[in-house]
Amino acid sequence: MDHTQLDDVLRRVEQALDEKDTTLIRKLFQSYVYVAGLVEDKNTSIRHLRQLFFGKRTEKTATVVGRQGEKSDPASQPGVAGDAQSGEPDTDESHQANTAPPGHGRNGADAYRGAERIDVPHASLKAGDACPECGQGTVYEKTSGVLVRITGQPPLAAKIYQLQKLRCHLCGRVFTAQAPQEASEQKYDVTAGSMIGLLKYGSGLPFNRIEGLQGHLEIPLPASTQWDIVQAVANNLAPAFEELIRQAAQGDVLHNDDTTVKILELMGQNRQEALADGDDADQRTGLFTSGVVALRAGYRVALFFSGRKHAGENLAQVLKHRAAELPPPIQMCDALSRNLPGELQTILGNCLAHARRQFVDVYDRFPEECRYLLEALAVVYRNDAIARERQLSPEDRLRFHQQESQPTMQELRAWLRRQIDNKLTESNSGLGGAIGYMLRHWDKLTLFLRQAGAPLDNNFCERALKKAILHRKNALFYKTQNGARVGDLFMSLIYTCQLNQVNPFDYLTELQRHADQLAVNPEQWLPWNYREMLA
Secondary structure, three states: OOHHHHHHHHHHHHHHOOHHHHHHHHHHHHHHHHHHHHHHOOOOOHHHHHHHHHOOOOOOHHHHHOOOOOOOOHHHOOOOOOOHHHOOOOOOOOOOOOOOOOOOOOOOHHHOOOOOOOOOOOOOOOOOOEOOOOOOOEOOOOOOOOOOOOOOOOOOOOOOOOOOEEEOOOOOOEEEOOOOOOOOOOOOOHHHHHHHHHHHHHOOOOHHHHHHHHHHOOOOOOHHHHHHHHHHHHHHHHHHHHHHHHHHHOOOEEEEEEEEOOEHHHHHHHHHHHHHHHHHOOOOOOOEEEEEEEEEOOEEEEEEEEEOOOHHHHHHHHHOOOOOOOOOOEEEEOOOHHHOOOOOOOEEEEOHHHHHHHHHHOOOOOHHHHHHHHHHHHHHHHHHHHHHHOOOOHHHHHHHHHHHOHHHHHHHHHHHHHHHHOOOOOOOOHHHHHHHHHHHOHHHHOHHHOOOOOOOOOHHHHHHHHHHHHHHHHHOOEOOHHHHHHHHHHHHHHHHHHHOOOOHHHHHHHHHHOHHHHHHOHHHOOOOOHHHHHO
């Protein structure tokens, strides 16, 4: 039905029914039009519609399969360690396998690492003085009492120095008060550039929202001025970004993946080239933000690259900086061919969470089969959590997985083969496709059983790309390729700081204050060692 037919029906309804019923039917028609538009959109999937109507659900095993009526029990198989239900793919190094005890939810004084600390001496006593209460003993030093006081302020504050001027009434000479030492020569302090970069590229606040917030707080800061500031800061920080690329190339494990991005300048070029070439156009039109996360003993590096290149091509550019004497690194990604770095050699592993997700998506149609696989993989993730809990070395972790997880994975592979070979599952169904994917990529999905240090999944990179996705969600696009370059630089520095438990505001500020030294020795001004240089 088109809009004209719907309007005709609504007019007849209004004549025949009362206002309450007419309002209800009008809402039903509007819902029909909205859903019909979604169905006609080629980018709308059934899963999207289901999430739209019923909300998103978690992929945790306990939520997907439930805890009651379990027919398949991997916990009774060899290779089970602990409660399989607690093993989930959404894990990281800081995850605690055991549930934390309930608390009051407040932060202690040690949590405020960035707070200014002020020592307050006693007004009338010091260590060694006679006790004013008994008059016989002496007082001694104890652990200080603590008061935490938190104040609010605009993200960017301003000070106005009114310099007094005096003029001689005879000779006319003007004498101006000297500016205090804390008043810098530049209008915008280096801390202003750090804060704008953190708000924009770390928290996803577009320039216009920052402008509105600052305006309401009566410290105006136009969006155009913000861009001028971060662009100038990015030029000073470029040596640190280039050094992060070199450091990432030496990593033991490298994760990479893509997400889409809009860069108006390149989109305009695509349209012009398409019009010029007509039907003969054979060019790449996709635009991507690639995430590369490198793990090495002692530190982690996150890199972002936005433009026409895929994740594999950007990873290849990073690996060109790798020392020749180092062995090939472990690469973790999903099974898309565009994630591969071309001719450069890596030890390739595929993301187990991607394979698992395909079974989560079809669980409603094939609950018993999917339950078996999800619970088996929960055993593997639980074992990996135990290995982290015990802080096992890569070699010890490999032996632990071979002992505890390999029997479960061998039984799972045999079960998958029986589903296809014995025609227990239709190969063209959703379940058959998920099973086929796992069998085709089995060796890469189980690299953690053969290679020391190989991760289970690509969740490190998935979490990193949330930075780019948050920016895309709020700012929508980059205007130019240069704007995308600035965004990639800030995101890389900020997220690398977060991965290494470093204050990004302090790091960006100190890099600007020591820009000359950074340009000469960038390897000494990285998030994990810049404090040593300051000391």
